[in-house]
Amino acid sequence: MEIRSKEFKERAVFAIHDASLQQALGKARGGFVGKRAQQAAELPEFEALREEAKNRKNAILGHLDHWLERYEAAVTAAGGQVHWARDAAEAREIILGICKRVGARTVTKGKSMVSEEIGLNEALIEHGMEVVETDLGEYIIQLAHEPPSHIIAPAVHKTKDQVSDLFVAAHGGPRKTEVADLVNEARQVLRDKYFRSDVGITGGNYLVAETGSSVIVTNEGNGDLTQTLAKVHIVTSGIERVVPTLDDVTLFLRLLARSATGQETETYTTFSTGPRRAGDPDGPEEYHVVLVDNGRSKMLGGRFREMLRCIRCGACMNHCPVYGSVGGHAYGWVYPGPMGSVLTPLIKGLDNAYDLPNACTLNGRCASVCPVKIPLPDLLRELRHLQHRQELSPAIQRHALTAWRFVATRPKLYRAGEWIAVRLLKALARNGSLRKFPFAEGWTAARDLPAPAGKSFIEQWKSRRGQS
Amino acid sequence: MTQHPGKSPRVGLFATCLMNVFRPGIGFAAAKLLEDAGCSVEVPDAQTCCGQPGYNSGDFDSARALARQVIELFEPFDYVVGPSGSCMATIRHDYPALFEGDPNWSARAQRLAAKSFELMSFLHDELGVTRVDAGTPLKRKATYHDSCSGLRGLGIKGQPRALLASVEGLELVEMQDAEVCCGFGGTFCVKYPEISEKMVDDKVANILASGADTVLGGDLGCLMNIAGRLRRINAPVRVFHTAEVLAGLADEAGIAGRTEGAA
Amino acid sequence: MSTARERILRDLHIALKRGPLAAEQRTALDAERPAHIRPAFDEDLIARFVRKFESRSGTVARVATLAEVPEAVEQYRTAKGLPPRAAIGAALAGLAWPQEWAIHHGAAAIDETLALSRAETGVAETGSLMLCSGPESPTTHNFVPDDHVVVLEAAKVVRHFEDAWVVLRQRPGGIPRATNFVSGPSRTADVEQTIQLGAHGPRRVHVILVGG
Numbered sequence: 001m002e003i004r005s006k007e008f009k010e011r012a013v014f015a016i017h018d019a020s021l022q023q024a025l026g027k028a029r030g031g032f033v034g035k036r037a038q039q040a041a042e043l044p045e046f047e048a049l050r051e052e053a054k055n056r057k058n059a060i061l062g063h064l065d066h067w068l069e070r071y072e073a074a075v076t077a078a079g080g081q082v083h084w085a086r087d088a089a090e091a092r093e094i095i096l097g098i099c100k101r102v103g104a105r106t107v108t109k110g111k112s113m114v115s116e117e118i119g120l121n122e123a124l125i126e127h128g129m130e131v132v133e134t135d136l137g138e139y140i141i142q143l144a145h146e147p148p149s150h151i152i153a154p155a156v157h158k159t160k161d162q163v164s165d166l167f168v169a170a171h172g173g174p175r176k177t178e179v180a181d182l183v184n185e186a187r188q189v190l191r192d193k194y195f196r197s198d199v200g201i202t203g204g205n206y207l208v209a210e211t212g213s214s215v216i217v218t219n220e221g222n223g224d225l226t227q228t229l230a231k232v233h234i235v236t237s238g239i240e241r242v243v244p245t246l247d248d249v250t251l252f253l254r255l256l257a258r259s260a261t262g263q264e265t266e267t268y269t270t271f272s273t274g275p276r277r278a279g280d281p282d283g284p285e286e287y288h289v290v291l292v293d294n295g296r297s298k299m300l301g302g303r304f305r306e307m308l309r310c311i312r313c314g315a316c317m318n319h320c321p322v323y324g325s326v327g328g329h330a331y332g333w334v335y336p337g338p339m340g341s342v343l344t345p346l347i348k349g350l351d352n353a354y355d356l357p358n359a360c361t362l363n364g365r366c367a368s369v370c371p372v373k374i375p376l377p378d379l380l381r382e383l384r385h386l387q388h389r390q391e392l393s394p395a396i397q398r399h400a401l402t403a404w405r406f407v408a409t410r411p412k413l414y415r416a417g418e419w420i421a422v423r424l425l426k427a428l429a430r431n432g433s434l435r436k437f438p439f440a441e442g443w444t445a446a447r448d449l450p451a452p453a454g455k456s457f458i459e460q461w462k463s464r465r466g467q468s
Numbered sequence: 469m470t471q472h473p474g475k476s477p478r479v480g481l482f483a484t485c486l487m488n489v490f491r492p493g494i495g496f497a498a499a500k501l502l503e504d505a506g507c508s509v510e511v512p513d514a515q516t517c518c519g520q521p522g523y524n525s526g527d528f529d530s531a532r533a534l535a536r537q538v539i540e541l542f543e544p545f546d547y548v549v550g551p552s553g554s555c556m557a558t559i560r561h562d563y564p565a566l567f568e569g570d571p572n573w574s575a576r577a578q579r580l581a582a583k584s585f586e587l588m589s590f591l592h593d594e595l596g597v598t599r600v601d602a603g604t605p606l607k608r609k610a611t612y613h614d615s616c617s618g619l620r621g622l623g624i625k626g627q628p629r630a631l632l633a634s635v636e637g638l639e640l641v642e643m644q645d646a647e648v649c650c651g652f653g654g655t656f657c658v659k660y661p662e663i664s665e666k667m668v669d670d671k672v673a674n675i676l677a678s679g680a681d682t683v684l685g686g687d688l689g690c691l692m693n694i695a696g697r698l699r700r701i702n703a704p705v706r707v708f709h710t711a712e713v714l715a716g717l718a719d720e721a722g723i724a725g726r727t728e729g730a731a
Numbered sequence: 732m733s734t735a736r737e738r739i740l741r742d743l744h745i746a747l748k749r750g751p752l753a754a755e756q757r758t759a760l761d762a763e764r765p766a767h768i769r770p771a772f773d774e775d776l777i778a779r780f781v782r783k784f785e786s787r788s789g790t791v792a793r794v795a796t797l798a799e800v801p802e803a804v805e806q807y808r809t810a811k812g813l814p815p816r817a818a819i820g821a822a823l824a825g826l827a828w829p830q831e832w833a834i835h836h837g838a839a840a841i842d843e844t845l846a847l848s849r850a851e852t853g854v855a856e857t858g859s860l861m862l863c864s865g866p867e868s869p870t871t872h873n874f875v876p877d878d879h880v881v882v883l884e885a886a887k888v889v890r891h892f893e894d895a896w897v898v899l900r901q902r903p904g905g906i907p908r909a910t911n912f913v914s915g916p917s918r919t920a921d922v923e924q925t926i927q928l929g930a931h932g933p934r935r936v937h938v939i940l941v942g943g
Binding site (some may be wrong): 363461 | 512
Binding site (some may be wrong): 005024026027031043044045047048052054056062063064065068069070078083084085086090135136137139154155156158159160163172179180182183184186188190191192195211213218219221222224225228230239244245246247248250251253254261264265266267268269270271272273274275276277279280281282283291293296299300301302306357 | 734735738740742743744746747748751752756757761764767768769770771772783787789836837857859864867869870871873874891892893895899900906907910911912914915916917918919920921923924925931932933939
């Protein structure tokens with residue numbers, strides 16, 4: 001997927017003025033937040049689980065190489081094949097190679113953010129294959145020719161009316177207006193696709209070293225139909241998703257659905273271990289796993305290692321007031337919201353996503369709900385630090401910081417500047433506030449600037465209490 | 469904590485840069501509350517800024533330069549107290565992080581962090597203050613905005629509410645999403661004004677829906693943002709720092725409020 | 732020329748600031764099986780399973796013995812107005828199914844209306860069925876038909892997922908190709924967050940709980 005994160009500001013402003021989007025975001029916000037809070041409250045062990053998940057994942061990452069090798073051996077033992085891809089291009093090549101070898105014409109897909117990350121759909125379509133997204137949300141945005149705007153609810157930005165229009169355009173009339181009818185229509189259309197699919201591609205929430213299983217979690221069952229009915233099942237997954245044991249999967253599963261959709265568990269959790277076995281009446285004839293690095297090994301080595309704990313639940317974006325204001329498309333690439341604002345610059349380059357780490361108030365709500373306690377605001381600040389050091393931030397900002405430091409480390413000069421500022425601002429104020437101020441248009445565009453009292457606190461304190 | 473039996477604790481008041489310029493009354497309110505609680509309060513006049521603008525802009529060197537200045541200036545005090553969760557979270561959490569591994573400054577940063585407090589948590593949690601004398605009863609219906617740094621950085625949630633409960637005549641109502649960011653975010657509000665406006669509009673909508681006539685909070689940046697927006701849309705809601713109400717100094721115009729004429 | 736695998740492993744070693752682990756370290760890591768926090772509850776396992784499963788729109792009927800299952804299914808079939816045919820997992824082939832039914836034990840076809848499976852176990856913690864694929868229990872039965880009826884023996888219900896792993900590890904043949912945890916009917920909330928049952932998988936999942 002082409003990155004458009006450089007247009008963040010324009011896209012954000014556009015989003016704020018998009019009435020349909022705002023309507024959709026408004027509906028989503030309350031639901032996710034309230035349901036998650038309820039689940040967290042109902043499980044007394046929830047906070048302890050967060051801490052344990054954080055520690056366990058850290059321990060796993062410390063031996064990531066070992067667990068990947070163990071996992072690979074277990075997959076092979078179960079009759080599957082593991083492929084390693086250093087970057088998006090390699091991953092696409094591997095998958096294209098498999099699809100071409102088996103003469104694939106129809107490729108069905110369960111929701112996979114890694115497949116978005118590697119730009120898989122475009123590559124398959126370019127080679128003449130029909131690619132069908134089967135998660136309802138993904139299907140909707142595929143019809144709309146849009147990327148997902150949320151990692152677990154890809155069509156969260158669409159209103160029911162918009163879905164109705166898309167379905168009429170794609171399936172023909174009559175236009176359905178009830179959610180039940182829309183869902184049913186997609187069910188009928190997609191059923192046929194599952195049954196004639198040559199290759200089914202899914203993500204992998206977890207890769208289990210103990211058994212060689214890949215795990216998917218869905219509510220719809222689309223991922224299961226995708227991987228069971230196709231002749232070939234391909235799992236795409238990041239290298240950081242491996243865990244040693246089934247018990248470890250449980251630890252993360254106890255947090256995933258609660259954090260993501262505010263469910264105790266999602267409807268389907270499936271462990272897939274190799275291809276169809278002797279005597280099996282169904283299941284894929286081939287089972288492949290594509291392990292994608294794409295920047296992850298680099299993250300492991302530096303100060304962003306903690307980001308590799310991410311279990312892709314989406315709680316950070318559900319609780320982010322910036323995401324809630326602008327939606328996912330403004331972020332311009334695959335991963336939106338706080339986790340995306342860390343991942344995008346790391347995977348696609350700091351200069352390609354300058355705004356993402358900056359368009360954040362560091363309010364910390366994301367970190368407070370992250371099931372694996374990733375200190376997202378600290379990581380975003382760290383990215384700002386790298387941007388500052390590499391002089392990627394606007395020159396005016398760097399000059400302003402230099403000037404600020406110069407003055408603020410010289411208390412007498414600072415007091416003198418303050419003396420002028422309080423008097424100037426007071427003189428410009430009307431009725432206690434300023435409607436416009438030349439150096440703060442960003443502020444005064446939407447709000448008044450409170451007028452100072454005319455003397456600073458320190459000035460007044462000295463005159464009242466004497467020097468200290 | 470450094471304790472001086474029989475002697476009132478010596479508190480260095482951290483005069484946050486916004487308070488110092490825009491709302492000196494908060495500083496006097498803080499001093500009154502601290503003195504009422506038995507502290508002796510001093511205001512070192514060589515103080516400027518905690519360094520957070522540099523830190524959050526990724527300019528860690530500048531942040532460290534400012535932090536060293538604050539450490540040197542406030543080291544002699546028993547406590548450092550400021551009427552801002554944001555600035556005090558910077559001193560408490562970010563200073564130790566900024567100087568991690570620095571043989572000269574790490575220990576000093578940690579020592580200062582350990583004795584630095586946001587005003588409400590200092591009064592309530594450290595000094596055990598549960599009631600204040602706010603003077604003449606207020607007839608106000610107020611709602612409290614939880615500023616993010618205080619709330620998530622320092623655990624400030626119950627303390628201001630507990631203290632406000634002792635103010636005669638003040639009714640406290642909770643707005644929806646009291647814990648959601650108002651859109652200030654330091655330089656965020658000028659770098660991304662449209663997003664900030666959307667966020668403060670959401671905040672203002674919740675304030676108005678609560679039916680409160682007064683908004684209270686513990687961080688002037690957020691309060692200026694909220695008050696400035698309320699004033700711009702001519703909403704008749706007054707905004708004060710919690711300390712102003714607790715010290716009985718909230719009888720004047722609210723933040724960004726009209727200084728003359730109608731409220 | 733090094734392969735992508737070698738390059739990635741090398742990059743991981745660089746990131747971890749060490750070389751490949753020694754054999755003893757690997758053995759020690761493999762032997763580590765940390766147990767994790769489990770949600771505590773006092774509730775009776777069966778009561779909890781039923782309560783949780785029903786909370787997600789699943790339905791449960793109870794019978795005393797396996798022999799009573801066909802009649803319970805027949806009741807369900809007629810109540811739902813389903814045609815007299817079913818895909819029945821071979822694990823249940825031995826039961827006395829009604830003569831007039833058209834029965835098969837293979838994979839579910841696209842027009843399959845009703846499938847019957849025998850659960851390997853049920854997990855009380857979340858009220859989830861564990862179904863194991865194999866000649867006895869095709870995976871398509873769990874996902875293709877509109878109606879899925881699952882036979883669960885009460886004695887097989889375990890407390891936590893960790894207990895299900897014990898069952899799975901002790902199973903002859905080990906972990907199956909597909910291990911499906913099913914916690915209710917298929918659902919989606921992808922259109923305006925409105926919950927709608929029967930997105931892609933079964934519209935109804937009915938458990939027949941045997942004994943207990």
